[in-house]
Amino acid sequence: MSYVLIIGAKSDIAQAVAREYAKHGYSLYLAGREIQTLHSLATDIKIRTSVAVELLEFDLGAFHTHQAFYENLQEKPLGVIVVAGYMAEQKKCESDWAETLNTITVNYTGAVSILNIVANDMEHNKNGFIVGVSSVAGERGRKANYIYGSSKAAFTAYLSGLRNRLYESGVHVLTVKPGFVATKMTIGLDLPPKLTAQPEKVARDMFQAQQKNKDVIYTKSIWKWVMLVIKMIPELKFKGMSI
Amino acid sequence: MQLNSWGMYPIIKKNITVLRDKPSLRNEILNNTECIPFGNGRSYGDSALNEHIIYCKPYNYFLGFDEARGILHCQAGVTLSEIIEAFVPQGWFLKVTPGTKLITVGGAIASDVHGKNHHVEGCFSACIEGFRLMLPNGEIRTCIKEDELFKATCGGMGLTGVILDAKISLKKINSKNIEQTTIKTKNLKETFEAFEKYAYMPYSVAWIDCLAKDDALGKCLLMVGEFADDGDLNFKEKKKLNIPFKFPSFALNHLSVKAFNWLYYAKAPKGVSHQKVDLGTFFYPLDGINNWNRIYGKGGFTQYQFILPKEHSYEGLEEILKRISQSGKGSFLAVLKLYGEANDNYLSFPIKGYSLALDFKIEKGLFDLLDALDEIVVKYGGRIYLTKDVRVSKETFEKGYPMIEKFRSYRKSKAMDTKFASLQSKRIGI
Structure with missing residues (x-):
């Protein structure tokens, strides 16, 4: 069965995505840094589904390694899913350039670097799909997280352009915009249950949307309306708000 | 994140x-x-509630599967539903499963759950080869059946430590389908006779209309079954209904419950009939409806489940059913079940006899009724199931569980009582 390559495989969302695709029979390339820590996940998926699972060391920030990484894949993946994301503390980013740069690298430039390579190959073969996990935080810059938000905004725009470019070759690009997700990063936060998705829900929504060739989805879907309202607030008003 | 009990x-x-x-x-x-x-928050009451909880469900890797022996090794947060999804297509099923598959392996051990085949296979602990547990001092212990720690932990309501992973013995099946026989009875006497007659069947359970009165008291639909042998292992989760919000609290009342029970009973054919149903329908009818607990409204509900020794089951049940029927407190169809021999675990619920489980909306006067039922249960030498309970008194609890002192002193000797406690354990002093 076809392979799906998951970039940034160590997050809770990525784990749920891996299990979801495996459940539907896809073999997996799981790529990330210090990937050996994912041995137990690989074993878990093999017992659950008996698909093939390969762990691949990959660093989004090491741009010069990306070409070789992709070329070395024995069987090219049918789908590539970028789940990688880095959310530094906004305050820290404001005074620490390394944190800001890392945010931009993981959320944007690194993803662009690997997807450029993937896109060329898929366009050439006229086959495949790409999924990018962006964020609702990219819809409008807010003082609470605009470094993270702006990197996701850039990624969203990139995916939109890529979708436009690859349309003719039949390669489909899906943008996933999660709102709050209950992960190990957010466990301490008091997130409103009606707006918070479990990672498994994000994974299910992504899989179904990708299979149906949807372009952009929000998960939970209520975020579409939440963001619509937030986007409609006039800038004159918005700049004085704390949301 | 919000976590509540069922x-x-x-x-x-x-x-x-x-x-x-x-x-x-x-x-x-x-x-x-x-x-x-x-x-996974499927115990009904306060047995997994406290100011500080350890949320175990995300700890959910499958660690290994010994195909020759059918032994699955997995972490405690794996749900029975995940095991079924992965293994039914390969021809394996749980030896023991309760009426919901949406519980974790750790929870199944801590409650020492049982299913429709208790009279044949016993409790969940019977299919556990061993497990690992973290003790109050942080030490990790491996337990096997002979250990005192095993007997205290299975049914021990999470009060001995945190279960980390377990080895579970699965059984071979050759179909995802069940050959089911439904027996419609007219009263409690017929119900008991039917249970005894079909005791040779591996799975059995009865749905009793507990609002039925007089001559019809104890009328039921008894469903017995065994796995089919048709080679069809293509198990797929059915599309689920969802209850999107909590019902207003007046939605469930004497009339609506009576109407539901009447319809349920009326749709089954008279006498004895046969059906072939999928294992989801047979074992987990309510799992097909997401959030079904919301029909009880904002105030919540509880399940009252007790068991009576076999020799007193008939008269005890008759007395209890009469009392409930008189009270008019609404309960959907109640579940009646025949149990086999008790095991050696200190706090496991099952003993040889009959158990009845009924759901009640939490409302004024309910706890008085349940206290009155407690007295009847105690009078006939029965006990209450802790996994469902949210209100039983220390005295009633103690009378039903003769091994409680053993459990208490074991917990004390290992300093477990200093680290692990639930609202329930504090209420009943264990």
Whole structure:
């Protein structure tokens, strides 16, 4: 069965995505840094589904390694899913350039670097799909997280352009915009249950949307309306708000 | 994140620690005063509630499968539903499963759950080869059946430590389907006779209309079954209904419940009939409806489940059913079940006899009724199931569980009582 390559495989969302695709029979390339820590996940998926699972060391920030990484894949993946994301503390980013740069690298430039390579190959073969996990935080810059938000905004725009470019070759690009997700990063936060998705829900929504060739989805879907309202607030008003 | 028990009563504020790995769990246990493990929140009452809970469900890797022996090794947060999804297509099923598959393996051990085949296979602990547990001092112990720690932990309501992983013995099946026989009875006497007549069948359960009165008291639909042998292992989760919000509390009342029970009973053919149903329909009818607990409304509900020794089951049940019928307190069809021999675990619920489980909306006067039922249960030498309970008194509980002192002193000797406690354990003093 076809392979799906998951970039940034160590997050809770990525784990749920891996299990979801495996459940539907896809073999997996799981790529990330210090990937050996994912041995137990690989074993878990093999017992659950008996698909093939390969762990691949990959660093989004090491741009010069990306070409070789992709070329070395024995069987090219049918789908590539970028789940990688880095959310530094906004305050820290404001005074620490390394944190800001890392945010931009993981959320944007690194993803662009690997997807450029993937896109060329898929366009050439006229086959495949790409999924990018962006964020609702990219819809409008807010003082609470605009470094993270702006990197996701850039990624969203990139995916939109890529979708436009690859349309003719039949390669489909899906943008996933999660709102709050209950992960190990957010466990301490008091997130409103009606707006918070479990990672498994994000994974299910992504899989179904990708299979149906949807372009952009929000998960939970209520975020579409939440963001619509937030986007409609006039800038004159918005700049004085704390949301 | 919000975590509540299935009955949505009581609702309390809690600190949640997610079980991710052993070192961080160890720190958490050593540095905190009191906590209780929490699985998937399907116990009905307050047995997994406290101000500080250890949320175990995300700790859910499958660790290994020995195909020759059918032994699955998995972490405690794996749900029975995940096991079924992965293994039914390969021809394996759980030896023991309760009426919902949406519980974790850790929870199944801590409640020592049982199913429709208790009279044949016993409790969940019977299919456990062994498990690992983190003790109050952070030490990890491996337990096997002969150990005292095994007997205290299976049915021990999470009060002996945090279960980390377990080896579970699965059984071979050759179909995802069940050959089911439904027997419609007219009263309690017929119901008991039918249970005895079909005791040779591996699975059995009866749905009783507990609002029926007089001559019809104890009328039921008894469903017995065994796995088919048709080679069809293509198990797929059916599309689920969802209850999107909590019903207003007046939705469930004497009339609506009576109408539901009447329809349910009326749709079954008279006498004895046969059906072939999928295992989801047979074992987990309510799992097909997401959030079904919301039909009981904002105030929540509880399930009252007791068991009576076989020699007193008939007269005890008759007395209890009469009392409920008189009270007019609405309960959907109640579940009646025949049990086999008790095991050696200190707090496992099953004893040889009959058990009845009924759901009640939490409302004024309910706890008085349940106290009155408790007296009848105690009079006939029965006991209450802790996994469902949210209100039983210390005295009633103690009378039903003769091994409680053994459990208490074991917990004390290992300092478990200083670290692990739930609202329930504090209420009944265990």
